[in-house]
Amino acid sequence: MRLPEAVDSLSALAHAHRLAVFRLLVRAGADGIAAGEIARELGVLPNTLSSHLTILGHAGLIRSRRDGRSVIYSADYEGMRALLGFLVADCCAGRPEICAPMLELGQSCRAPE
Amino acid sequence: MRLPEAVDSLSALAHAHRLAVFRLLVRAGADGIAAGEIARELGVLPNTLSSHLTILGHAGLIRSRRDGRSVIYSADYEGMRALLGFLVADCCAGRPEICAPMLELGQSCRAPE
DNA sequence: TCCATAATTCGTTTATACCCGAATTATCGA
DNA sequence: TCGATAATTCGGGTATAAACGAATTATGGA
Numbered sequence: 001m002r003l004p005e006a007v008d009s010l011s012a013l014a015h016a017h018r019l020a021v022f023r024l025l026v027r028a029g030a031d032g033i034a035a036g037e038i039a040r041e042l043g044v045l046p047n048t049l050s051s052h053l054t055i056l057g058h059a060g061l062i063r064s065r066r067d068g069r070s071v072i073y074s075a076d077y078e079g080m081r082a083l084l085g086f087l088v089a090d091c092c093a094g095r096p097e098i099c100a101p102m103l104e105l106g107q108s109c110r111a112p113e
Numbered sequence: 114m115r116l117p118e119a120v121d122s123l124s125a126l127a128h129a130h131r132l133a134v135f136r137l138l139v140r141a142g143a144d145g146i147a148a149g150e151i152a153r154e155l156g157v158l159p160n161t162l163s164s165h166l167t168i169l170g171h172a173g174l175i176r177s178r179r180d181g182r183s184v185i186y187s188a189d190y191e192g193m194r195a196l197l198g199f200l201v202a203d204c205c206a207g208r209p210e211i212c213a214p215m216l217e218l219g220q221s222c223r224a225p226e
Numbered sequence: 227t228c229c230a231t232a233a234t235t236c237g238t239t240t241a242t243a244c245c246c247g248a249a250t251t252a253t254c255g256a
Numbered sequence: 257t258c259g260a261t262a263a264t265t266c267g268g269g270t271a272t273a274a275a276c277g278a279a280t281t282a283t284g285g286a
Contacts, residue, residue, distance in 0.1 A: 003132060003133065003136075004129070006132060007127055007128065007129050007132055010123050010126045010127035010132065010241075011127040012118075013123045013127075013200075014123035014124040014126075014127040014215065015120065015257070015273095015274090016116060016117070016120050018118060019116060019120055021121065023116075026149075026203075027203055027209060028203050029202070030211070034232085034233095035233060035234090036231090036232060039233095043161075045275080045276070045277095046232080046233065046234085046275080047233085047234070047235080047275090047276075047277085048180060048238095048275060048280095049233095049274075050233060050234050050235085051234090051235090051274085052274095053233095053234095054234085056119070061241075061285075066282090066283090067231045068232090068283065069230095069231060069233080069283050069284065070231095070232065070233085071233065071234090072285095077204075077211055077214065077215075078193055078214075080200075080204075081214050081215060082256080083264090084197060084200065084201070084215065087126075087193070087197065088197070090139075091139050091190075091193075098142065098190055098218060100188065101191075101194050102190075102193075102197065109156060128243095128244090136279085143272095146262095147262085147263095148262075148263060148264090149261090149263075156243080158247095158264085159262080159263065160246075160247085160248095160264070160265080160266095161244085161245060161246075161247090162263095163251070163263065163264050163265080164244085164245090164264090164265090166264095167264085179252085179253090180252070181253065181262090182252075182253045182254065182260095182261060182262045182263080183253095183261095183262065183263085184262080184264090185269060186261065
C-alpha cells in the first residue's frame with residue numbers, strides 16, 4: 001500500500017458511522033451482516049448507510065455479496081492488514097525499543113478463553 | 114481509546130500532508146524534526162503546516178517541544194499504539210485464524226540488520 | 227404477472243475542511 | 257533595544273463531504 005491508498009482507507013474510517021460499521025463487520029467475521037441489519041443496528045437511514053458502505057468498499061476495507069434480496073457485507077481483513085502494515089512500516093528503524101509496544105498489539109487479538 | 118477519539122485520530126491521518134508528516138516523525142524517532150524543516154521537506158507553507166501539526170497534536174499522535182526559535186515535533190508512539198489497538202480490538206473473537214495475519218505486523222517493525 | 231421487500235442512485239441543501247495572505251507572537255544575536 | 261528568524265493565529269474565499277427525500281433497480285413469492 002502507498003500513501004494515497006492509505007489516505008483513502010483512513011478517510012473511509014474517519015467517520016463515526018463508518019468506523020462503527022467497520023468494527024461491527026470486523027467482529028462479525030466472514031459471515032458478515034446484511035445492509036438492512038447494519039442500518040437498523042446503528043440507526044442510520046438505508047440510503048445514507050449505502051453511501052457509507054460504498055466508501056468503505058472503495059477503500060478496500062469491506063466486501064459484499066448478494067444473498068437473495070439482501071446484500072451481505074463483511075470485513076476485508078487483507079485490506080485491514082495492509083493499512084495497519086502501512087502505518088507501522090519502518091516505525092522504528094534502529095530503535096527496537098520503540099517498536100516493542102506495537103508488537104504487543106496482537107494481544108488484543110485473541111479468542112475469548 | 115473509544116470511538117470518538119479514534120475518529121479524531123483517523124481524521125487527523127486522513128490527509129496526504131498530515132499522513133506524510135506523521136510518517137516522517139514516526140521514522141525520525143524521539144529526536145523529532147523542527148516545524149520549518151518539515152515544511153521545507155514536504156513543500157508546504159509554514160502556516161498551513163502549523164494547522165496540520167495542531168490537528169495531529171490534538172489527536173494525540175504527535176508532541177512538540179520548543180528549542181530556541183524552533184519548535185520540534187515528534188511522534189507520540191503511545192497515541193499511535195492506542196489507535197492501532199482500538200482498530201484490532203476483538204477483531205476475531207472465536208476465530209484465531211483470521212487474527213493470525215495481524216500478528217505478523219510486527220515483522221514490518223524491525224531494525225534494519 | 228404483480229406486489230412487497232431490500233438496497234441503491236439521484237438531486238439538493240447545509241455544514242465543514244482546506245488553503246492562502248496578512249498580521250502577530252516568541253526567541254536569539256548584535 | 258532593535259532587527260531577523262521561526263512559528264502561529266486570524267480572516268475570508270472556495271471546494272468538498274454529509275445527510276435527506278424521492279425515485280429507481282433487483283429479487284422473491286403469491
